[in-house]
Amino acid sequence: MPELGRAALVATLGLVLWALVAGGWAARTRRRRLAQSAQNALLAGFGTTTVAAAVLVGAFLRDDFSFVTAADASSRELPLRYAISAAWSSQAGSLLLWLLVLTGFSAAAVLLNRRTSRDVVAWATPVLGGVATFFAFLLVAVASPFETQAMPLDGRGLNPSLQNPYMMAHPPLLYLGFVGLTVPFAFAIGSLFARRTDERWIVATRRWALFAWTALGIGQLLGAKWAYEEVGWGGYFAWDPVENAALMPWLAATAFLHSVMIQEKRAMLKVWNVLLVIFAFSLSLFGTFLTRSGILSSIHSFTQSSIGPWFLGFISLVVLGSLALVFARLPLLRARTRLESLVSREATFLYNNLLLVALTLTILWGVAYPILTEAVRGEAVTLGRPYYDFFLQVFGLPLLLLMGIGPLVAWRRASVRSLVRTFAWPFGAALATGLILLGLGAGSSIPGLIAYSFSAFVLGSIALEFTRGTRARRALSGGSWPRAFSDLVARNRRRYGGYVVHCAIVLLAIGIAGSSAYDTVREGKLVRGETLAVGDYRLTYRELEETPAANATEIRAVLDVRRGGDDLGTVSAGKNAYTVERQVSNEVGIRSDLVTGEDLFVIAEQVNPDGSVYFRVFVKPLVNLIWLAGFVFLLGSLIALWPDAREQRRLAVRYAAAGATSER
Amino acid sequence: MAGKRSPARLVIALSIAAALAVFLLYASVAGGGTPSLAPSELQGRTDRVALAGQVVGRVTGDAHAGGLRFTLRDVKGTRTVPVVYEGSVPDLFRVGRDVHVEGQLRNGTFVAVPGTLVTKCPSKYTPAKNSS
Numbered sequence: 063m064p065e066l067g068r069a070a071l072v073a074t075l076g077l078v079l080w081a082l083v084a085g086g087w088a089a090r091t092r093r094r095r096l097a098q099s100a101q102n103a104l105l106a107g108f109g110t111t112t113v114a115a116a117v118l119v120g121a122f123l124r125d126d127f128s129f130v131t132a133a134d135a136s137s138r139e140l141p142l143r144y145a146i147s148a149a150w151s152s153q154a155g156s157l158l159l160w161l162l163v164l165t166g167f168s169a170a171a172v173l174l175n176r177r178t179s180r181d182v183v184a185w186a187t188p189v190l191g192g193v194a195t196f197f198a199f200l201l202v203a204v205a206s207p208f209e210t211q212a213m214p215l216d217g218r219g220l221n222p223s224l225q226n227p228y229m230m231a232h233p234p235l236l237y238l239g240f241v242g243l244t245v246p247f248a249f250a251i252g253s254l255f256a257r258r259t260d261e262r263w264i265v266a267t268r269r270w271a272l273f274a275w276t277a278l279g280i281g282q283l284l285g286a287k288w289a290y291e292e293v294g295w296g297g298y299f300a301w302d303p304v305e306n307a308a309l310m311p312w313l314a315a316t317a318f319l320h321s322v323m324i325q326e327k328r329a330m331l332k333v334w335n336v337l338l339v340i341f342a343f344s345l346s347l348f349g350t351f352l353t354r355s356g357i358l359s360s361i362h363s364f365t366q367s368s369i370g371p372w373f374l375g376f377i378s379l380v381v382l383g384s385l386a387l388v389f390a391r392l393p394l395l396r397a398r399t400r401l402e403s404l405v406s407r408e409a410t411f412l413y414n415n416l417l418l419v420a421l422t423l424t425i426l427w428g429v430a431y432p433i434l435t436e437a438v439r440g441e442a443v444t445l446g447r448p449y450y451d452f453f454l455q456v457f458g459l460p461l462l463l464l465m466g467i468g469p470l471v472a473w474r475r476a477s478v479r480s481l482v483r484t485f486a487w488p489f490g491a492a493l494a495t496g497l498i499l500l501g502l503g504a505g506s507s508i509p510g511l512i513a514y515s516f517s518a519f520v521l522g523s524i525a526l527e528f529t530r531g532t533r534a535r536r537a538l539s540g541g542s543w544p545r546a547f548s549d550l551v552a553r554n555r556r557r558y559g560g561y562v563v564h565c566a567i568v569l570l571a572i573g574i575a576g577s578s579a580y581d582t583v584r585e586g587k588l589v590r591g592e593t594l595a596v597g598d599y600r601l602t603y604r605e606l607e608e609t610p611a612a613n614a615t616e617i618r619a620v621l622d623v624r625r626g627g628d629d630l631g632t633v634s635a636g637k638n639a640y641t642v643e644r645q646v647s648n649e650v651g652i653r654s655d656l657v658t659g660e661d662l663f664v665i666a667e668q669v670n671p672d673g674s675v676y677f678r679v680f681v682k683p684l685v686n687l688i689w690l691a692g693f694v695f696l697l698g699s700l701i702a703l704w705p706d707a708r709e710q711r712r713l714a715v716r717y718a719a720a721g722a723t724s725e726r
Numbered sequence: 727m728a729g730k731r732s733p734a735r736l737v738i739a740l741s742i743a744a745a746l747a748v749f750l751l752y753a754s755v756a757g758g759g760t761p762s763l764a765p766s767e768l769q770g771r772t773d774r775v776a777l778a779g780q781v782v783g784r785v786t787g788d789a790h791a792g793g794l795r796f797t798l799r800d801v802k803g804t805r806t807v808p809v810v811y812e813g814s815v816p817d818l819f820r821v822g823r824d825v826h827v828e829g830q831l832r833n834g835t836f837v838a839v840p841g842t843l844v845t846k847c848p849s850k851y852t853p854a855k856n857s858s
Contacts, residue, residue, distance in 0.1 A: 223817070295814065404737065416741045424749075431759060441767070444776060445759040449752070456748055587790060637817075647817045667814055668790055676790045678814065 064208040067117035070110045075198040077107040081191030089184040097184045108165035122149045128213040137219035137642045139613040147230040148220045154207035161197040163241040186252030219643035228288035235281030240346035242274025247343035259394045264322045275315040276699040283692040294650035301450040307349035314342035317418035332395040340384040403475040410468040421457040466520035488522030510579030517568045559702030566695035569687045576684025585678040597681040600624045614638040619675045635666040659686040766805035813840035
């Protein structure tokens, strides 16, 4: 079996190398047959990678521990569903997942676009082939997932904290996002090579970018939920470099999704958009590099890691090569229109972009700082939570405010007087919210209070947008209010889907502000029968239970929960002792209040031999809005992603016209 | 002259200036980061640092009563330093693991800041290979 896997990978390498070399030559010399052959090689590469992935997953499912990767990350007791996710928990396995998703996406992107934008696809093929060649090369020559050994009796088992449903979905979703950004990147580079400077690459890859961005966003939320429930320190995001690795491309892609709208509407910011997509793609490579190269523990361990230097070389090649290409095409990318006023829709998009990029760069600086200081001074200096929190407030709060302003400002030029009239309602909502919350005692955290007021402002302006749109729609075509409303959304999916996503971001902001700025924490050692008061909760430690499970022994401390005079039932927190992996993991107890969105979060930090337990208990207001935001985010993205026949017709007409002019 | 230029450039220039100003503000308010050192580099340092090393020897005491006592050794070396720590102990903490803890050296013992102990796993996704 491992021979089949290795052979499939070698075949993939050959195929994608053909896509790179023959595809590049075909695009340069405009040979259509050869270009077709290169594209078919890309499609076949997906097939061979699938075979390799099937062999690897098969090894995990059959508990074939002669595969080193399977022995390292699986065991006989490991439940089947986790055996599949264990397949990509290793370095080589995750690279194979990258390649699988990449070849799959490349095949789909080529098939979907080769008829409508032939010249761009002809050039995008070698770019996609080039990226795939890099990963296939790593898998064949540097980090093979098919190394074998004499079969041991059992595997080492999967890290217990990864034996969690969220961890089954989190890595693949992040990879869908990371890899998905390759497609817009390849098309952007492709159209630069093809000397095509219109926005066709943007239109062709808009849904790819949106899809990648959605997957990345949902993947990160699942990761946060996993950290919250499974890692169990009482938070959901810790500015860990591994988390930042996924956040940075998401922020860059957010900027990209906004700025392309300006190019589509006003043919501005062409250079900026290309730079943003290069930035986002490089960051997704950098993210994979960070999590996989070992550079985070130290530069010294990085130079010993097998894939690290290769990754760094490839990232440099991508960045420098793309920038050189953009520089060579600068004269073609000059915009014919320019910003007319600093108070206009375009300008708010520009501010939004600057803030997002600034936030991304400060995070990048924070991630790179220990690496840079170790290289320069020989002593790694880390920037901690205060650094990131500071910049999240400095750049994030204005972004939140802009989200309320942008949608209501007119394109080209807006008069200040009309703005004052437009913003009367949202501003009133923000002011009222701020004052009421101040009265309720939210003044204990100024950033929290600002975040709440800004959130009210954004929600006010989104509600205003929906009301105005629905009213106009109803005036135009009559009918009932709900009818007019659904018509409105259906006719402008991208715009109103975007507003729904904005609502999700507001929920996220409220959830983060509530749970981080207004949380309560108490801790103490309790013997049976003793009580701990946290906020308005009273917890009484009742008993310690021990139950054997399939692959672990579960120890739980059971607590009775009361609030005011109400009995809220019990919550249990404890530890799992995993037999094969010989590890202990914290299993926190969480009681969610679905009405207020508040969580009671109990950690049994230490279980003593005499039966007493050291507890740490948090009350986290509004934290459930963060998870709710995930659903709203997905809904908004789906609205914006949904196929739109009207849009297709409009584009077809526009392309026909553009094609006629370009062939002239 | 200014009227001919695109205001976008003005915006970009101003925002770069603003970003720099914010950065300087941050640097002056919050100071720099925390240096990360190995036990062998700790000699003579009394400022607050992050200590990275491998847990060796015996682990004694109670992290919630009087403090957990253990010894950290250079990950690749022999120099050791005794550590006393109070607060949450991560699941993965035990002898043989690489850990990271913040604090100050006082009279030859590294006194940790409560709650700063974290295990440095090689990666979140791979299990440690030193379990056997």
